[in-house]
Amino acid sequence: MANSEPEERRPERPAEEDGTAHLFRAVGKQLKVLRVRAGMSQRDLGAAAHCGEDLISAMERGVRTPQPEFLELADPLLGADGVLLAAIEDVREAQKKARTRHPEWYRGYASLEAQAVQLYVYTNQSVPGLLQTEAYARAMFAQWKPLLSEQTIEKRVADRLDRQRIFDPWPSPTFSFILDESVLLRPIGGKAVHEEQLRKLLQIGGMRTVQPQVMPLSREEQPSLDSPFTLLTPKKKSQVAYMEGHGYPRLITTPEEVRVLAVRYGILQAEALTPRESLALIKEMLGDP
Secondary structure (H helix, E strand, O other), X not given: OOXXXXXXXXXXXXXXXXXXHHHHHHHHHHHHHHHHHOOOOHHHHHHHOOOXXXXXXXXXXXXXXXXXXXXXXXXHHOOOOOHHHHOHHHHHHHHHHHOOOOOHHHHHHHHHHHXXXXXXXXXXXXXXXXXXXXXXXXXXXXXXXXXXXHXXXXXXXXXXXXXXXXXXXXXXXXXXXXXXHHHHHOOOOOHHHHHHHHHHHHHHHOOOOEEEEEEOOOOOOOOXXXXXXXXXXXXXXXXXXXXXXXXXXXXXXXXXXXXXXXXXXXXXXXXXXXXXXXXXXXXXXXXXX
């Protein structure tokens, strides 16, 4: 019987079956065993390694790639006696393979994103992939039509979350996210998933390198009602733009077209709530004081 799943044209394509995902899951399992043996909670390890509890959890489940720098720090913290250090070279090699996991039509953008010094994202449909929780991403893929297999969903969730490594280095790129208020009101995955997603927006929105803004539904003027788009500036290269509709992507490099979208983004920034007002609105949605 032929595979009933359609050829996927979205950028968050799953990792190829080259063994990289298996390696990352294996290292994650080792990390968990060592942490439990050391009597540390995920929160304890996160605090000691200067990262979040959710990142520790994601690495242990194999949905986030353990960075070599983290393994170097975690090995003595967990009394691993070199076990995690021994995995570093294999992790580096696997990361090189993982960077080529995207289909050919998307690799140009994926390469540019990895080099980004500025990343500006506007969306009026759903929370951007770079900001999604694991549960939100899974709910998004589970609703995909035609339906995807459970194995495919899990691979795509892992692949999407792995892109969020872009927040980890210091200094990280400068980020601007403008979310239409409708995105925040749409409870993808149900109440619990929605609440967790809003809290993640508060967490990432509080980072010094991130400027979150909400475009209120009450605005009488909205310069971009057609589709989401991204403006990306790679290191030592000119700004480019990316957009897609119904799975059909377009990487825009023509200076005039990029300029038009950059002007549009500037107007959106001016019309949207300030970052402080935007975070206050999200807290209000959550019922937080």
